[in-house]
Amino acid sequence: MNVRLYLWQRATAAVMAPLVMVHIAVIFYATRHGMSAADILSRTHGSFAWAAFYGLFVLAVSIHAAIGVRNILTEWTPLPERRVDACVVFFGLVLAVLGFRAVAAVVLW
């Protein structure tokens, strides 16, 4: 890992830390109030705030996890650097697509 990847990983971790806290608080709130999926979706539909919140979450996770997996592949496999970079870019994109798809499902439909 070089200094640029190090900063990206630390920065995305700093972004995720408060988001995870809010995410967990939301889970507790929803379960303690016995909210159904329909109740939750009725609140999130059309909400720019929730779209921005979870959109940022997905973006940070995709970057953070991809850099972490890059370290693992670099240290634990004999793959050359270019192959490792290709793998983790693909991995990050898959996470981003799956994540944004989930955000769209909660906010748009």
Add this chain to the structure above:
Amino acid sequence: MTTELSVSLWRGAQHGRYETYRVPQRQSQTVLDVVTFVQRHIDPTLSYRFACRVGVCGSCAMTVNGKPRWTCRTHVAKVAGDGKLEIGPLENLPVIKDLATDMQPFFEKWRQAKGAFAPTQTRNDPIAQIKPDTPSRKAAAAAIECINCGVCYAACDTVRWNTEYLGPAALTRAWTLLNDERDGGNIARLQAIAGAGGCHACHSHQSCQELCPQALNPTAAIAALKRRTAAAYLKGEIKV
């Protein structure tokens, strides 16, 4: 106390085997004493490296019962309570023969991390006055007592996994020079340690500081290097 030690010594080069010897146990006996006994009384073809025998030169480090140690200051009573010793060459370095490793990769990385002092004055200038209580002088003490024994390098998992990684000794040396007010090579040094095998590869496992015979803390120095290189990168002083 048992009167005899069972000592397994690595024999051969990279692909060798352990051979067991019986060595008399004595009071205040060091691991280096044991190895020397085998060479002088049992098998004179045994190869190992030592010089000062008092913990100054850093040349006698070996793997003792699974951990890298300076053998001249490691007492047998401390590491072989059951009377058994297994002594091998340092890990993470090529084996030349028996207990002697090739230290060239270790010192090559020291050089790559710009471990050489870059003077800013000549011998004709007055001697620099460095106050001992300044923060930079205190930080520079991180590796001044390093004897380059290679124990931290052999103990480091990241060195084992990442052949590019510069290792704790080279990076701690870089940290000391970064804090040396007389040195003028800091931008080149930060650039050298900000790449793929540099300080950011460290996982902070802390084996280096646990096993350093001089009780230095390379992990703390490397953590400081991470912050210093990150600041230099954000200011545009170095590039990746």
